[in-house]
Amino acid sequence: MIEIRGLTKRFGSVLAVDDLTFDVDAGQVVGFLGPNGAGKTTTLRMLLGLVTPTAGTALVAGRRYVDLPDPTGTVGAALEAASFYPGRTARDHLRIQALAGRARRDRIDEVLDLVDLTRAADRRVGGFSLGMRQRLGLATALLHDPQVLILDEPANGLDPEGVRWLRELLRGLADEGRTVLISSHILAEVAQTADNVVILDHGRLVAESPLSELVAGARPVVRIRTSRAEDLSALLTTAGIPATVVAPDRVEVSDATPERIGTLAAEHRIPIFETSTETANLEDVFFQLTGGAQ
């Protein structure tokens, strides 16, 4: 349903997206992950025809977005929380968007109800919280009942209840057989919904796989408690073992056994109070692939 081939975008001297290739099959929910600045939004904007690629192609249903005969009926997108005229009501915003496609007249009330904005429908968007704007963005994306949804950081600004609501909404959309590409820098948003993940770092693809395979193939994490976390981290890094200080007295290591770490620490008289080895969860994998804790 979505085909990205050799997609590249350069802004002056900055290479925002670097030779990116991946597919999203019909009916899949794909988490598009990466730290802030990884190139996720630029990729989505190229897919939607808002940014011109320097090289490569981005297709939806076999066509460039600009060539789709019914773009809003094919793809629904929620890209930015700020994309509303502040003096306009939520209902008027949706009326304008509805005119752009073939939405039924009663569809506006349906999507307002779906995103729980019915009571705020006739309020000006300028007075909305960030979470309400996110909901209005989702309502806009769903207005024309598209088969493909592209959502850029949709949980930003949502409170915990809103995040849970979003997760249930996405699960419902997935159950209806829609294709969903959801970008996020927060794994919890997608971990319970996505079939596959595509992980980006510094504009490059670092992983594309089903969630379960990604976690299964991950290296276990050794968690160490020590009074000299910075010294231990530096020692291990010098020895070629990636280590991250996660708290003043804690270090996480992903590519060494406890025996090796203990031996090295003992040789340098660094006390270790506790070690534990855990199977990596999705978050650990994410940090391993993108090179740091967020």
Add this chain to the structure above:
Amino acid sequence: MIRIELLKLRTMRTTYGLLGIAAVLTALDAVLRGSRAGVNKRPPLDSATGLTQQLTITGFGLLMAAVLGVIVASGEFRHATATYTYLATPHRERVLLAKSVTAALAGLVFGAVTVGVTITVGLAFVAGHGYPVVLGAGTIARYAVGTTIGAAVLGVVGVGVGSLVRSQLATVLGMLVWSFFVEAILGGFFNWIGPYLPFTATTTLGGSPLGGGGFGFAGDSTAGTLPFAAALALVAGVALVVNAVSARTTVRADIS
């Protein structure tokens, strides 16, 4: 697409605000000029010159039509609504065309309201003094039609400029400075160039004398105004060029 753009205009408070400003400033200017007609060497309202100056106080309406055109285009970038606009209509030149048509339609309304206000106030002063209306109905109608068409074309110019320079504040200020000062200075120093300046040419479409800027007075320019068709062709040409340049450049730029 024109329906979409018209709905956007109708659901924007700015539209009504600018129309209100145009009507109020035109009324104030017309009352001020009407109350001072015939004094301090100003021609009286029972003379053709005096009544022409009084009935062609349309500068504020023309300016506000142009400003609305700017807001129609640059407002999409100021509020980041361009994303939704181009998602709905990926062919951006069509969006530009729809915005131009919409701004022209809005300009017709701005022109008509301005003309209505200025003629009503002007004729009220004429009637108050007990003067005869020294201009024929055909002449007054020609001024009204000229102003209305001029406001429509300036709306299209505004869309082109607003698309070319996305900073709304800079564009609106630039447009006001150009209309109030730059054209006045250029036309004042070089009389021959005055008729060819776009805002001045638009005011002359509505019968305003050269140098008056459509604000109820006459300058001392020795040049003659362009014929109606030539003035209209000039302003329409400016609208076409500015929109064509923006369609080939900024309209194609990344929305990031």
